[in-house]
Amino acid sequence: MPEILSVAWQAGTPLPPASIAAIQRAAATLAGGGLVAVPTETVYGLAAVATDPDAVARIFAAKGRPASNPLIVHVADAEAARALAASWPDTAARCAACHWPGPLTIVLPAAAVVPAIVRAGGDTVALRCPEHPVTASLLRILGRPLAAPSANRSGAISPTTAAHVAASLGNAVDLILDGGSCDRGIESTVLDLTDELPRVLRPGPVSRSAVETALGCRVEGPGGTTPAGRSPGLLPKHYAPKAQLEVVAASTERVGEQLRQGVEVGWLTCGSLDGGPLADSSRSGRLHRIDLPAEADSYARSLYAALHQLDAAGVDCIIVERPPQEEAWQAIHDRLTRASHRE
Numbered sequence: 230m231p232e233i234l235s236v237a238w239q240a241g242t243p244l245p246p247a248s249i250a251a252i253q254r255a256a257a258t259l260a261g262g263g264l265v266a267v268p269t270e271t272v273y274g275l276a277a278v279a280t281d282p283d284a285v286a287r288i289f290a291a292k293g294r295p296a297s298n299p300l301i302v303h304v305a306d307a308e309a310a311r312a313l314a315a316s317w318p319d320t321a322a323r324c325a326a327c328h329w330p331g332p333l334t335i336v337l338p339a340a341a342v343v344p345a346i347v348r349a350g351g352d353t354v355a356l357r358c359p360e361h362p363v364t365a366s367l368l369r370i371l372g373r374p375l376a377a378p379s380a381n382r383s384g385a386i387s388p389t390t391a392a393h394v395a396a397s398l399g400n401a402v403d404l405i406l407d408g409g410s411c412d413r414g415i416e417s418t419v420l421d422l423t424d425e426l427p428r429v430l431r432p433g434p435v436s437r438s439a440v441e442t443a444l445g446c447r448v449e450g451p452g453g454t455t456p457a458g459r460s461p462g463l464l465p466k467h468y469a470p471k472a473q474l475e476v477v478a479a480s481t482e483r484v485g486e487q488l489r490q491g492v493e494v495g496w497l498t499c500g501s502l503d504g505g506p507l508a509d510s511s512r513s514g515r516l517h518r519i520d521l522p523a524e525a526d527s528y529a530r531s532l533y534a535a536l537h538q539l540d541a542a543g544v545d546c547i548i549v550e551r552p553p554q555e556e557a558w559q560a561i562h563d564r565l566t567r568a569s570h571r572e
């Protein structure tokens with residue numbers, strides 16, 4: 230098992246000395262070309278110094294990530310981001326002013342200092358300034374940008390706890406900073422600023438309308454018109470549990486059907502604590518039911534932990550009660566759709 234360092238923190242208060250010492254250890258590991266899993270407000274990231282191509286190559290190896298899938302580079306502030314971009318349009322300045330630090334990633338033309346491996350050979354770079362106090366402090370102490378995709382094997386569910394990281398990556402990571410559960414629970418919004426019209430490539434915690442408000446203009450997508458190859462990592466199947474996942478409107482019936490076929494069922498409901506007619510099966514051990522909150526932010530915060538839990542329980546299938554359709558749920562629908570994609 231990799232070494233796990235617990236890092237206490239509290240929003241709005243300075244980090245205690247023991248936490249700073251742990252972060253300094255992580256900075257030394259990174260400076261020496263190592264890999265450190267770090268807590269962010271979205272999910273845990275698997276970090277390496279972004280300007281060190283050998284260290285970045287270890288990220289791809291540890292994750293089993295295809296070389297065609299570029300990495301998000303995390304920076305301490307907008308100034309550090311500017312140094313990695315070949316241009317810094319007004320749209321980037323506005324995004325940074327309104328949403329950094331925070332769960333918004335912007336894609337810009339890359340400066341020459343960004344290694345090709347980080348860009349997956351392309352000419353753009355994805356940049357984000359994280360809000361999490363532990364990783365924000367790490368970036369300041371290190372004084373260098375960090376390439377950090379989610380800290381899981383490629384294609385699997387993103388980790389929202391240090392235990393998820395350890396279970397997925399094991400000794401492929403040198404050190405894990407344990408900052409507790411991630412607050413947002415799903416990956417950042419990815420916004421492409423390289424075209425005339427800004428375009429959301431991946432929906433996330435910052436909604437498209439929040440970006441439109443920040444920019445004062447229309448924002449495209451995500452969706453069908455995204456040019457092929459614009460975001461190479463956005464595969465139809467991604468963020469997937471081991472069990473086959475289905476999203477259905479009438480989940481009670483579907484769960485009943487599956488139970489009658491004798492399979493072990495994971496059931497994710499949404500804000501309905503009533504055990505209903507299936508409560509008996511729950512006791513028989515063939516049904517594992519988790520009720521997620523009916524509010525979008527809270528649902529997102531708990532979703533991956535629930536999927537990890539059902540995978541660990543060894544269920545054959547996961548039936549997800551379809552959540553509401555409003556904009557606040559868009560990123561959740563995106564992740565559920567990818568998780569349910571059949572090859």
Ligand code: AMP
Pocket residue numbers: 298299300301336348351353354355377378379416417419430431459460461462463
């Ligand atoms: P992850 O960090 O694992 O959540 O994945 C990062 C996401 O950002 C993937 O979907 C990548 O394809 C996307 N991404 C990273 N760099 C770029 C880039 N330069 N252009 C477009 N998308 C990117």
Ligand code: MG
Pocket residue numbers: 378379387
């Ligand atoms: Mg990922």
